[in-house]
Amino acid sequence: MAYDTNFTGQKFKVVGTRPLRPDGLDKVTGRARYGADVSAPGQLVGRVLRSPHAHAKIVKIDTSKAEKLPGVKAVITSADLPDLTNGDAGMYDILVNCMARGKALYDGHAVAAVAAVDAATARKALKLINVEYKILPHVTDVDEAVKPGAPVLHSKMFTDGVEPKPTKASNVAKRTEFGHGDVEKGFKEADVIVERSFKTEQTHQGYIEPHACLANLGSDGQGEMWVCTQGHFVYRNTCATLLGLDAAKLRVTASEIGGGFGGKTHVWAEPLALALSRKANRPVKLVMTRDEVFKASGPTSSTSIDVKIGATKDGRITAATATLRYQGGPFLGMWAELGAMTSYACYDLKNVKTVGYEVVVNRPKVAAYRAPSAPMAAFAVESVVDELAHKIGMDAVAFRIKNAAKEGTKSSYGPTYGPIGIGPTLEAAKNHPHMKAPLKKNQGRGMACGFWFNFGGQTSTSLNVTPDGSVNVSVGTIDVGGSRASMALIAAEELGVPYENVRCVVADTSSLGHNDMSDGSRVTFSSGMNTVIAARNAKKVLIQRAAKMWDIPEEAVTWEDGHAKPAGANAGNFPPLSLKEIAAAAGNTGGPIAGHNEFVADGAGVSFATHICDVELDPETGATKIIRYTVIQDAGKAIHPSYVEGQYQGGAAQGIGWALNEEYVYGKDGRLQNAGYLDYRIPVCSDLPMIDTVILEIPNPNHPYGVRGVGETSIVPPLAAIANAVSNAAGVRMTHIPMSPPRILKALDDQAKTKAKAA
Amino acid sequence: MAGVHVSTTVNGDPAEFVCDPDEPLLDVLRNRLGLTGAKEGCGTGDCGACSVTVDGELVCSCLVLGAEVEGRKIETIEGMADGDKLHPLQRKFIEHAALQCGICTPGFLIAARALLKKNANPTEEEIRFGLAGNLCRCTGYDKIVRAVQDAAREMRGA
Numbered sequence: 035m036a037y038d039t040n041f042t043g044q045k046f047k048v049v050g051t052r053p054l055r056p057d058g059l060d061k062v063t064g065r066a067r068y069g070a071d072v073s074a075p076g077q078l079v080g081r082v083l084r085s086p087h088a089h090a091k092i093v094k095i096d097t098s099k100a101e102k103l104p105g106v107k108a109v110i111t112s113a114d115l116p117d118l119t120n121g122d123a124g125m126y127d128i129l130v131n132c133m134a135r136g137k138a139l140y141d142g143h144a145v146a147a148v149a150a151v152d153a154a155t156a157r158k159a160l161k162l163i164n165v166e167y168k169i170l171p172h173v174t175d176v177d178e179a180v181k182p183g184a185p186v187l188h189s190k191m192f193t194d195g196v197e198p199k200p201t202k203a204s205n206v207a208k209r210t211e212f213g214h215g216d217v218e219k220g221f222k223e224a225d226v227i228v229e230r231s232f233k234t235e236q237t238h239q240g241y242i243e244p245h246a247c248l249a250n251l252g253s254d255g256q257g258e259m260w261v262c263t264q265g266h267f268v269y270r271n272t273c274a275t276l277l278g279l280d281a282a283k284l285r286v287t288a289s290e291i292g293g294g295f296g297g298k299t300h301v302w303a304e305p306l307a308l309a310l311s312r313k314a315n316r317p318v319k320l321v322m323t324r325d326e327v328f329k330a331s332g333p334t335s336s337t338s339i340d341v342k343i344g345a346t347k348d349g350r351i352t353a354a355t356a357t358l359r360y361q362g363g364p365f366l367g368m369w370a371e372l373g374a375m376t377s378y379a380c381y382d383l384k385n386v387k388t389v390g391y392e393v394v395v396n397r398p399k400v401a402a403y404r405a406p407s408a409p410m411a412a413f414a415v416e417s418v419v420d421e422l423a424h425k426i427g428m429d430a431v432a433f434r435i436k437n438a439a440k441e442g443t444k445s446s447y448g449p450t451y452g453p454i455g456i457g458p459t460l461e462a463a464k465n466h467p468h469m470k471a472p473l474k475k476n477q478g479r480g481m482a483c484g485f486w487f488n489f490g491g492q493t494s495t496s497l498n499v500t501p502d503g504s505v506n507v508s509v510g511t512i513d514v515g516g517s518r519a520s521m522a523l524i525a526a527e528e529l530g531v532p533y534e535n536v537r538c539v540v541a542d543t544s545s546l547g548h549n550d551m552s553d554g555s556r557v558t559f560s561s562g563m564n565t566v567i568a569a570r571n572a573k574k575v576l577i578q579r580a581a582k583m584w585d586i587p588e589e590a591v592t593w594e595d596g597h598a599k600p601a602g603a604n605a606g607n608f609p610p611l612s613l614k615e616i617a618a619a620a621g622n623t624g625g626p627i628a629g630h631n632e633f634v635a636d637g638a639g640v641s642f643a644t645h646i647c648d649v650e651l652d653p654e655t656g657a658t659k660i661i662r663y664t665v666i667q668d669a670g671k672a673i674h675p676s677y678v679e680g681q682y683q684g685g686a687a688q689g690i691g692w693a694l695n696e697e698y699v700y701g702k703d704g705r706l707q708n709a710g711y712l713d714y715r716i717p718v719c720s721d722l723p724m725i726d727t728v729i730l731e732i733p734n735p736n737h738p739y740g741v742r743g744v745g746e747t748s749i750v751p752p753l754a755a756i757a758n759a760v761s762n763a764a765g766v767r768m769t770h771i772p773m774s775p776p777r778i779l780k781a782l783d784d785q786a787k788t789k790a791k792a793a
Numbered sequence: 794m795a796g797v798h799v800s801t802t803v804n805g806d807p808a809e810f811v812c813d814p815d816e817p818l819l820d821v822l823r824n825r826l827g828l829t830g831a832k833e834g835c836g837t838g839d840c841g842a843c844s845v846t847v848d849g850e851l852v853c854s855c856l857v858l859g860a861e862v863e864g865r866k867i868e869t870i871e872g873m874a875d876g877d878k879l880h881p882l883q884r885k886f887i888e889h890a891a892l893q894c895g896i897c898t899p900g901f902l903i904a905a906r907a908l909l910k911k912n913a914n915p916t917e918e919e920i921r922f923g924l925a926g927n928l929c930r931c932t933g934y935d936k937i938v939r940a941v942q943d944a945a946r947e948m949r950g951a
Binding site for chain 1: 813823828829830831832833834835836837839840842869870871873874879883884886887888889890892893894895896897898899902917918920921922924925926927928929930931932933934935936937938939
């Protein structure tokens, strides 16, 4: 397909190649240091006491026995964390989530914490803390929570975004609405309308590394923290606010991160570790158990979504609506809003309206999970799109191509698109051999599209040329999937030096300006663009130095292939100076050579993907096996294609787990029943086939190389693609995720009963 | 709690430690011997991130007690390379981009080595089932399987 992949006119030398990653050796030899791998002299072990109740008033906490236990050095409760949030409601919710204040809001909510000389003593101390609870009625289901008469979590929660503002408290925190046109008029123009309701269950990001930190805070307000995080600057800022510190006095160093997927964008127990350290005046290492990770850190929302779409017989969508209810745990989130924004982003619609309701329930505080909120909305919308195509007798891909958004389309969430990849991914799907491969008995094929915004954000980057001519790039964005390799490729490309001569590190919070988190698929886009700019700034310095060495004006010097050269015959006849030669002379030409940049990276390119999936259904057991899977996604420009493929494959695999098996199971008592990998089963190697990838490159005009984010979009289509495949294999529309064997058997059973009745 | 004195061999070197009777081998390796390559992902034997071998047998070190390894031979990720020469599996994992965050990588490498010792020429399905005790949340396993296939090929001299 003819896309201008070199819209900058630049022919890349190293960008787009697949060199070895710089952190590879450390990671295959066990040397890489993660959150729990670092210790400090005299460190204590921190442990957290958590509520066993879904919803309970904390009448009294007696810590006196625990404090007297030999080896216990500090015990804290919410009394040790005074409210310093100064009216910032979001920050106050974070504080409440870190440690319950007066009321436990979910099974696993922290109520106290201890620091002791060893783990055994810390565990013993937790048992000596006496908490008197008054159990309150609870609600964990998103639909139950919005019913009249449901237990209300917050007596002062009056739905935002509704006029007039309600006077009665409820569990609906906020209403948001998006769209344009007149949907009522649009539905009147439709020949066929499909309307359905869907549910998705709560899943966890499932990163293999539990949250871990080593906190060291003194009574002088100075401290350090080693922590696994997706954003050490944001962790610093948040912890400083909650603990009343100057941000500059808390130096945070990010460990290697053992997966995050959004779950490590929020602080959980880190402020507690710092508070314990301050109280004990010793370093405190706090590592969550897997059980705690499930119960008290970042799952995604469970949802309930109604979708209605109308189309003409010739396959044009005339109107589309969606009502989306997303629970955010016990706090206001932006999860339904994101679902409402993304629902119809793939399509060019005249009449569209989406409404999101943020619902609070007695479950853990929801955190971002890879393209947060988009997969559930895509599941509901793409299921109805498929059914509609079927009803009007059109091929599912052709129907989508006919309605796909394109450059100039006003998106359902507001902005008008520039060049985008939804059309090209659909064309690529149509022409992919996977679409034509034969299917056997009990097998079904499905496809679906997905969208994610991508993000830019605040970014600070430094590039230093060392005296021997090798190059250091310091970024403030955590490397979650190989971005240090990408930054080194970009710096090498700009400076014209070999990839091997560049080393990229993630600097601590005292070494760079503030950086936003590694979220929103922003790292290769923002830190990548910043590395380009920093390298170009360094090149300016290199040119100045060469001019000085030749004693000619700097305008007469140009940079080419890693060398300063006279710009033309008039500039003089000098042999090119290599970066290495200029670097070696730096001490005599003005000192160290560096380039920096600080900015807000605007212009992140929206991202689209189309996935194709084949499943085989066992009608006896209801078990589903994925037998073939293809991901087609627009990367803008793939800096290191292997790690772009890795993002595509990883997102697809997480989506497969979500679609078929993963689910938080709550008992009637409001307690989480499956807080472990045995009962919350993520896909294992034998569950999956190879995952085929197709990288399209439709450049993002706002990035010097055309880069779009690639990390998140890959989790958006799988729920829908697999639901369409299973529905095609089963001959019955699946409307509840995950499509676990019991749900599939029930759907087959219901269908058989309906057929029997009809006969 | 009275400590248990244990003499053992770790990666070919003699090692001695005193541990609590209920202390997992994983904690001994990480906290007493300074070998943090084995990771605790769950502590219940479900994720395989703490995989090591004891007398050549693949185990989750979180499910073995330190007190059990008296006189036995333990191999961890730290002993997988031969000096500066990486094991073919280690090299192929880097070459095939078979790791992203890398937290599961030590466990996968130990498990893959144990698999190839038993079966030098495994099919894709045998690799997938052989590594089903190790969780990876980043890669979708595709590149891990390819890296193991390629390493097996090289180790067979094929």
